[in-house]
Amino acid sequence: MNLSYLFDAAHWDFSTSGSIPQLLLSHIWYVFLALVIGTAIALPIGLYIGHTGRGSFIAINAGNAGRSLPTLGLLMLMVTLLGLGLLPVLIALTVLVIPPILTSAYAGLRSLDQRVVDAARGVGMRPWQVLTRVELPMALPVLMSGFRSAALQVVATATVAAAVGLGGLGRLLIDGLAVNDYSRVLAGAIVVAVLAVLLDLILALAQRWIISPGLRASR
Amino acid sequence: MITFDDVVKVYPGGGTAVDHVSLELATGKTTVFVGPSGCGKTTSLRMINRMISPTSGRVLIDGKDVAGQDEALLRRGIGYVIQHAGLFPHRTVLDNVATVPVLLGKTRREAREAAMKLLERVGLAAEFAQRYPAQLSGGQQQRVGVARALAADPPIMLMDEPFSAVDPVVREGLHREFLRLQQELGKTIVMVTHDIDEAIKLGDEVVIFRQGGVVAQVGTPQELLADPADDFVAEFVGRDRGLRSLSFDTAAGLPVRPLPAELVVDDAGRPLGWKSADGVRPTGGTFTSADTLRLVADLAILSPVGIAVRVDADGVADGIAPHHDLADYLAARRS
Missing domain, CATH: 3.10.580.10 (CBS-domain)
Structure with missing residues (x-):
C-alpha cells in the first residue's frame, strides 16, 4: 500500500486549492446539506403517516423504490435536465437520504405501545402534544438508527459530486484514477472511511444524549 | 352526576357495542361497570371522556353534554387510569405524575412539588420519583398511574380495568389502598372490571352489562347478591352469593x-x-x-x-x- 499521498504534508495545506482539508470541508458541506434537506422532507411525511396511519403504502414503497435508485444514474439525469452545479448533486443525494428517514419515522411511530398513546390522549393532550411529547420521544431510538444509516450512505455516496466537476473527497478518487495515481485514490478512500466512522461515533454520542434513559432502562 | 341518556354505539361494519343505555351515576360514589368481554362496559366508560363518541344519545356531566366540550380540556378535568397503567416510558415517575398540571399551565417546578406529595399519597417512597416506569413492578406502575390521574385533583376518575394486570396479592393491597383513598377523597369514580368480586368489593353501585351492550341490572352490591334480576345476573354474580352477602353486615x-x-x-x-x-x-x-x-x-x-x-x-x-x-x-x- 502506498500512503505517500495521504502523508504528504503539502496535501494537508488548507490554503492550497484541492488540498485534502478543502476537499473534506466541501464533502462535509454536501453531506450536511443533503441530510438537512432530506430530513426536512422525510421526517414530517414519515411522522404524519405514522401518526395518522394514512398512506402507509407511500412509506413502504418510497423506502423500497428509493433504495433501488442508482445515485450516479440519477445524478447524470439531473445534470442533463438542470445543467452542471450544486443543485443536481443535492437532489441526487437527498433522494438517497429520504427513504431511511421516512421509513424509520413511520416504523418508529407504528411500533409504539398504543396503550401509552391512548393514555396520552386520555389525560388531555392535543394531537400535536401527543406527537411531540410522547410519540416522537418514544420513537427516537428507531428514528436515530434510520438517520445514522442515511448519514453513512450519504458520506460514502457524496463522492459522486466529483463526477460532475464539483469538489468533495470524490476528487481524490476520480482524479487519481484519471492519472493512474493509486496513492491518491487510496488517500481518498481512507479519508472517506475515517469520516464515516467519526460521523457515526458523533451520532452515537448524540443518541445517548437525546434519548431518554427510560427507554433503555430495564428492571 | 354523570348521566347516560339513551346512549347507543354502533360500529361501522355492524356490531352494537352499547344498546340504548340510560344510567345515572351518583357524585362522590364509586360506580363499577362489570360484565363479560364484549359487553360494552369499556366503550361506555370511554364515552364519558369522549375517547369514543356515541352513535346516538347523550352523555352528560352535571347536566352538560360532553359532546359540546373541547376534548382536551374535558379530559384534563377527568382522571384516567388504564390497565397496565400506560405510563410514559421516557419520563421519570415524577414527570409522569406532573403531566396534567403541566398541561393545565402550571410551571414544571410547581407541578413536580405537587406530584411528590401525590406519590406519598398513593404509597410510593420518594426514592421512586426519579426512576423510570420500566424500573417499577406492575403494582408500583399502577400506583403511579393512579397518582397521575389524581394530579390535577379532578372531581371524576375513570378507571379501565385498573387492577387486572397485577397478581392477586398485589391486587388485594391495591384494593385496600383504593378504598382508603376514596374514603379520603370522595371522587366520582367510574370503574370497569370483568371481575364481579372486585365490583362487589369496591363499588357503591354496580352496573352489570350483558353481551350486546345491554344493562342487565343496576344496584348496590347487597341488592345484586340478594335479589338478582334474572338468571344471567344470578349466574354472573356467582354460586356462593348467599355466603358473600354476609360480608355486608356486621x-x-x-x-x-x-x-x-x-x-x-x-x-x-x-x-x-x-x-x-x-x-x-x-x-x-x-x-x-x-x-x-x-x-x-x-x-x-x-x-x-x-x-x-x-x-x-x-x-x-x-x-x-x-x-x-x-x-x-x-x-x-x-x-
Missing part, C-alpha cells in the same frame, strides 16, 4: 350467649380454647361486634365445637355464638 346485631364452662380463658379473660378429653383445643379465631357475619359463619364452621367466640376490644371473651344461633338469626332477618 355482627353487632347478632345475639350471643354467656360463656360456657367448656371455654378456657386466661387470667385476663382472653379465650385459650375448648376443653376436651385430650386437652385444650384452640378456638380457631374470634370475632368482635364490628366484624362481618361472614367471619362469624367462617369461625362457627372452623370451630371444633361449632361455636364462634366473641371478644371485646381488649380481646376478652364476652359471649359465644353457636352455628344454629347464627342460622336462626339469618332466617329471622330474612322474614
Whole structure:
C-alpha cells in the first residue's frame, strides 16, 4: 500500500486549492446539506403517516423504490435536465437520504405501545402534544438508527459530486484514477472511511444524549 | 352526576357495542361497570371522556353534554387510569405524575412539588420519583398511574380495568389502598372490571352489562347478591352469593350467649380454647361486634365445637355464638 499521498504534508495545506482539508470541508458541506434537506422532507411525511396511519403504502414503497435508485444514474439525469452545479448533486443525494428517514419515522411511530398513546390522549393532550411529547420521544431510538444509516450512505455516496466537476473527497478518487495515481485514490478512500466512522461515533454520542434513559432502562 | 341518556354505539361494519343505555351515576360514589368481554362496559366508560363518541344519545356531566366540550380540556378535568397503567416510558415517575398540571399551565417546578406529595399519597417512597416506569413492578406502575390521574385533583376518575394486570396479592393491597383513598377523597369514580368480586368489593353501585351492550341490572352490591334480576345476573354474580352477602353486615346485631364452662380463658379473660378429653383445643379465631357475619359463619364452621367466640376490644371473651344461633338469626332477618 502506498500512503505517500495521504502523508504528504503539502496535501494537508488548507490554503492550497484541492488540498485534502478543502476537499473534506466541501464533502462535509454536501453531506450536511443533503441530510438537512432530506430530513426536512422525510421526517414530517414519515411522522404524519405514522401518526395518522394514512398512506402507509407511500412509506413502504418510497423506502423500497428509493433504495433501488442508482445515485450516479440519477445524478447524470439531473445534470442533463438542470445543467452542471450544486443543485443536481443535492437532489441526487437527498433522494438517497429520504427513504431511511421516512421509513424509520413511520416504523418508529407504528411500533409504539398504543396503550401509552391512548393514555396520552386520555389525560388531555392535543394531537400535536401527543406527537411531540410522547410519540416522537418514544420513537427516537428507531428514528436515530434510520438517520445514522442515511448519514453513512450519504458520506460514502457524496463522492459522486466529483463526477460532475464539483469538489468533495470524490476528487481524490476520480482524479487519481484519471492519472493512474493509486496513492491518491487510496488517500481518498481512507479519508472517506475515517469520516464515516467519526460521523457515526458523533451520532452515537448524540443518541445517548437525546434519548431518554427510560427507554433503555430495564428492571 | 354523570348521566347516560339513551346512549347507543354502533360500529361501522355492524356490531352494537352499547344498546340504548340510560344510567345515572351518583357524585362522590364509586360506580363499577362489570360484565363479560364484549359487553360494552369499556366503550361506555370511554364515552364519558369522549375517547369514543356515541352513535346516538347523550352523555352528560352535571347536566352538560360532553359532546359540546373541547376534548382536551374535558379530559384534563377527568382522571384516567388504564390497565397496565400506560405510563410514559421516557419520563421519570415524577414527570409522569406532573403531566396534567403541566398541561393545565402550571410551571414544571410547581407541578413536580405537587406530584411528590401525590406519590406519598398513593404509597410510593420518594426514592421512586426519579426512576423510570420500566424500573417499577406492575403494582408500583399502577400506583403511579393512579397518582397521575389524581394530579390535577379532578372531581371524576375513570378507571379501565385498573387492577387486572397485577397478581392477586398485589391486587388485594391495591384494593385496600383504593378504598382508603376514596374514603379520603370522595371522587366520582367510574370503574370497569370483568371481575364481579372486585365490583362487589369496591363499588357503591354496580352496573352489570350483558353481551350486546345491554344493562342487565343496576344496584348496590347487597341488592345484586340478594335479589338478582334474572338468571344471567344470578349466574354472573356467582354460586356462593348467599355466603358473600354476609360480608355486608356486621355482627353487632347478632345475639350471643354467656360463656360456657367448656371455654378456657386466661387470667385476663382472653379465650385459650375448648376443653376436651385430650386437652385444650384452640378456638380457631374470634370475632368482635364490628366484624362481618361472614367471619362469624367462617369461625362457627372452623370451630371444633361449632361455636364462634366473641371478644371485646381488649380481646376478652364476652359471649359465644353457636352455628344454629347464627342460622336462626339469618332466617329471622330474612322474614
